[in-house]
Amino acid sequence: MSFDYDLFVIGGGSGGVRAARIAAGQHGAKVGLAEESRMGGTCVIRGCVPKKLMIFASNASLMAEEMRGYGWADAAAGGFSWRDFRAKLDAELNRLEAAYTSGLNNAGVEIHHQRARLADHHTVELADGTRKTAKHILIAAGGRPAKPEIPGAELGLISDDLFLLDELPKRALLIGGGFIACEFATILNGLGVETVQAYRGDAVLRGFDREAREMATAQLKDIGVDLRLGLSPVGLEKAGARIAARFDDGSADEFDAVFLATGRAPYTWGLGLENTGVNLKDSGAIAVDEWSQSSVPSIFAVGDVTDRVNLTPVAIREGHSFADTVFGDKARQVNHDLVASAVYLRPHELGSIGLTEEQAAERGPVDVYSAVFRPMRSMFAGSDVRIMMKLLVEPESDRVLGCHIFGPEAGEMIQLAAIPITMGATKADFDAAMAVHPTAAEELVTMRNVTRRHGGEG
Numbered sequence: 001m002s003f004d005y006d007l008f009v010i011g012g013g014s015g016g017v018r019a020a021r022i023a024a025g026q027h028g029a030k031v032g033l034a035e036e037s038r039m040g041g042t043c044v045i046r047g048c049v050p051k052k053l054m055i056f057a058s059n060a061s062l063m064a065e066e067m068r069g070y071g072w073a074d075a076a077a078g079g080f081s082w083r084d085f086r087a088k089l090d091a092e093l094n095r096l097e098a099a100y101t102s103g104l105n106n107a108g109v110e111i112h113h114q115r116a117r118l119a120d121h122h123t124v125e126l127a128d129g130t131r132k133t134a135k136h137i138l139i140a141a142g143g144r145p146a147k148p149e150i151p152g153a154e155l156g157l158i159s160d161d162l163f164l165l166d167e168l169p170k171r172a173l174l175i176g177g178g179f180i181a182c183e184f185a186t187i188l189n190g191l192g193v194e195t196v197q198a199y200r201g202d203a204v205l206r207g208f209d210r211e212a213r214e215m216a217t218a219q220l221k222d223i224g225v226d227l228r229l230g231l232s233p234v235g236l237e238k239a240g241a242r243i244a245a246r247f248d249d250g251s252a253d254e255f256d257a258v259f260l261a262t263g264r265a266p267y268t269w270g271l272g273l274e275n276t277g278v279n280l281k282d283s284g285a286i287a288v289d290e291w292s293q294s295s296v297p298s299i300f301a302v303g304d305v306t307d308r309v310n311l312t313p314v315a316i317r318e319g320h321s322f323a324d325t326v327f328g329d330k331a332r333q334v335n336h337d338l339v340a341s342a343v344y345l346r347p348h349e350l351g352s353i354g355l356t357e358e359q360a361a362e363r364g365p366v367d368v369y370s371a372v373f374r375p376m377r378s379m380f381a382g383s384d385v386r387i388m389m390k391l392l393v394e395p396e397s398d399r400v401l402g403c404h405i406f407g408p409e410a411g412e413m414i415q416l417a418a419i420p421i422t423m424g425a426t427k428a429d430f431d432a433a434m435a436v437h438p439t440a441a442e443e444l445v446t447m448r449n450v451t452r453r454h455g456g457e458g
């Protein structure tokens with residue numbers, strides 16, 4: 001049977017673009033790709049990239065405050081122009097979108113700028129009614145923000161909206177305590193918005209190391225976010241030009257904007273999956289095996305639509321491995337067990353890899369090396385902020401099971417620590433590395449004494 005394409009990719013985000021580019025450009029496959037929105041997907045257009053640029057923008061007052069501590073008595077952030085920032089941001093996203101498009105064009109991928117759905121195991125139907133057949137189909141449709149089921153939820157904004165605001169709200173509410181809520185609270189607060197964050201738990205960033213979560217929770221309060229813990233919204237309604245939020249403790253408050261950062265759902269609805277018999281997980285995600293292959297042999301899926309580890313580098317690695325395996329004769333699987341990540345807060349970020357202290361303690365004996373200290377840079381400026389460096393070590397093998405860093409540029413630090421830890425480094429390997437002095441990161445190679453021990457002798 002002959003097909004229009006060797007591969008048809010649905011979705012031009014992190015996973016889809018990489019898979020299409022490698023399959024066509026490196027392995028010579030005939031590839032078509034459909035993207036219903038802007039090329040680059042969530043990360044480039046409405047996620048990692050614009051978010052990180054806003055994190056940089058939001059740092060001005062903290063930097064000025066620190067510099068006042070260094071003798072620059074008049075240092076001040078000055079006035080921030082959202083209009084100027086938005087114009088630069090839009091130009092940057094246009095540049096990146098064009099770069100992604102030309103990368104695909106250069107690799108010989110045929111791009112269809114429209115929505116696609118599956119008609120059967122080998123056929124995709126485009127929004128204009130055209131049908132294309134393919135030997136393999138890759139679903140890389142990503143995820144979508146999931147709003148809580150409360151009355152008035154339609155009045156709430158989602159993360160996509162932050163990047164499209166005409167002007168900044170004066171007073172904003174963020175609901176949630178995950179990656180997005182915490183990063184957005186940091187951004188809005190830093191840009192001068194009066195920011196309230198409501199989270200139902202007792203410390204933000206559930207799933208991360210408890211000690212790090214507590215530091216992140218304290219930092220959000222310290223920088224001026226009105227963080228209200230143990231609180232959930234029960235309804236939103238219009239209050240003139242504002243939005244009134246009611247909470248489960250009976251309290252109410254009014255805001256110019258309410259952001260619902262309550263998680264994301266795999267974008268599998270309206271994809272025509274019922275025409276194929278592809279199995280879904282309970283979460284609605286596409287169920288795949290370790291080769292990213294679905295229950296239908298010709299259909300594969302990568303990235304957030306599979307709800308494995310929902311991060312850009314993971315989607316990219318899955319897309320690349322799929323293309324190498326199916327078209328390049330190089331069978332490659334992705335290891336989802338050891339994935340480093342960062343939460344971009346200010347002034348200190350949270351960088352993590354491997355087990356949390358709680359997970360490690362549950363697994364068996366673990367030695368915890370944890371240093372919490374005031375770094376020279378901020379201490380000199382008169383600030384009380386603290387850094388945490390933590391290594392979790394399996395006593396019997398001396399292997400480092402996890403590393404958690406709460407500190408300035410922790411995202412950069414954890415990327416480097418991820419290399420030895422992924423290689424299976426022991427604590428002795430860390431100790432053997434010479435310190436770089438004076439840095440904050442040198443603590444990672446100078447922690448000599450066990451801070452506490454879980455399990456074992458004690």
Ligand SMILES: Cc1cc2nc3c(=O)[nH]c(=O)nc-3n(C[C@H](O)[C@H](O)[C@H](O)COP(=O)(O)OP(=O)(O)OC[C@H]3O[C@@H](n4cnc5c(N)ncnc54)[C@H](O)[C@@H]3O)c2cc1C
Pocket residue numbers: 010011012013014015016034035036037038039040041042043044046047048049051114115116117140141142143159180267271302303304305310311312313315
């Ligand atoms: C606010 C925010 C901040 C984030 N920050 C980070 C970060 O700092 N670091 C990090 O690693 N990750 C971050 N992420 C997560 C990261 O963006 C995702 O994990 C990543 O984009 C997933 O890539 P993907 O290819 O699976 O999907 P996506 O990038 O979402 O791409 C899917 C694409 O498919 C298109 N599409 C969907 N259905 C169809 C269809 N039927 N037909 C045609 N096209 C379709 C969509 O328009 C979209 O462009 C962030 C996410 C958000 C929302």
Ligand SMILES: NC(=O)c1ccc[n+]([C@@H]2O[C@H](COP(=O)([O-])OP(=O)(O)OC[C@H]3O[C@@H](n4cnc5c(N)ncnc54)[C@H](O)[C@@H]3O)[C@@H](O)[C@H]2O)c1
Pocket residue numbers: 148149175176177178179180181183199200205206232233261262263264309310311341342343344
């Ligand atoms: N720096 C990064 O790498 C980065 C940044 C942003 C997003 N991401 C990715 O995007 C994903 C989605 O981020 P997210 O922050 O939307 O999701 P999340 O799952 O991290 O957080 C969702 C939050 O909403 C809360 N919540 C859920 N339902 C609720 C309800 N009905 N009422 C009140 N609160 C409710 C949860 O308790 C949780 O705190 C992340 O898991 C991550 O994979 C990564």
